[in-house]
Amino acid sequence: MAKSKYYAWAAAIAIFIVLMIVTPSIPQSQDYHDFADQRTLFFGIPNTLNVISNFPFLIVGMIGLILCHYRNYLKLSLQGELWGWSCFFIGVAAVAFGSSYYHLKPNDSRLVWDRLPMTIAFTSIMAIFIIERVDEKTGATSIIPLLVAGILSILYWITFDDLRPYAVVQFVPCIVIPLMAILMPPMYTHSTYWLWAAVFYLLAKVEEAEDKVIYKWAHHIVSGHTLKHLCAAMVPVFLTLMLAKRSIEPERKSLFETWKFYWIKVKDDEYKTQSFDCEYAAVRTSEP
Template structure:
């Protein structure tokens, strides 16, 4: 009887979670105007050319993503450096680091010749990384099954969002993925108890991601303020690369606080 009650409570929690996500998405779509890319969106503050490389600083500031992404991917699959307890977490974190590494290639490809078509390959790896990160967070805070189901759903929505954006020139759905780390994760961090120690790194990462968003918006102002040394967009790249670094530190030093009911057996 007690087990049935706990299962019903678990299903109710999942229903409220998905209902909240859907309402937030619907609210965002209703209150925001259509967001389309125009030629001026591809004109960044710093478009200098060094050694024949177009938009040089916007290109080379993507390489930290490649380094952190590849190292994190290898360490996740290796299994002894990061404290990852369940197979569901392995899938989420491995795909997150793969997405981070892919961000380097997609963003470099875009910044070498910015246009609408290349912008898709800049945004898609970011959306995959965000989807995987949110899935890993759900595995830790809510449960392995709902985290994996969320991973599949979000990856599917990411591809559908890109198709919608390219077909209708409306990037609102893609922009919602940009808001996941800095809004959903901090909010849910206070609703669901952490399974591991060092959970404050989730909030650190969300704060750094939010700072990177501000740097992107203030691209030209930052560029003018530091006397044309580095633009806000280039600083956004460097700041965003700090996010997986912080999360890697969390994975390296965290320990299990308790075993959540319904979790599957630990990975071999």
């Protein structure tokens, strides 16, 4: 088992190195800072809605962090769980400050403080998932290396104007976590909350990409980027609800196995219904 873990990490590092060699660098586009909604609506706050829409991150992050440490309300018992979830909620709360600071005057130097707390959240949630679905010890020991890797991706972007490492840190968890949530047996109940969180994050990325289009569709009331902040804040909301509601899973079956079982059951019920109808139709009646 230990060797397979080392092989997995070695393979991941090798794939990353190959990607860095064969793919071109991705510089930070300055058009990224040109958001659709640049209105100053009240209190003299520039880009008002893009700034204040970060406030939910602070609320959810602080609530999650308090629940992690208040009388073990969330019942975090596995090795590294407390540290992993604490880092996640700290990152979420810090997004409120970093993203607000960036949106007051969008530029590359301020964008660092927007992306840094998000990177902390991404990498810590990946470590948490390894703890739950792969191995407790491996996940616990991966918290610091993953956090360091995330910070280094930001430093690499600042130094070389290349977003490739940051893109890996941001998007790999978005792909791997939903797949692992579906295919790997969960240790806890309410595993579908992971998928709801993934759906809202995907929706947030779509809204971010269609910032100007949504602003036009909404008749200049709200932009896609503002909605992106609100949808992204739903990710920690769902994960906090999951932590509050979950318990140890007595029968560790993956979501794929559960869905497959229900699908087979539905098909069997449909087949039995059709069979019953056929038998009923075959009955002959005679008139007296």
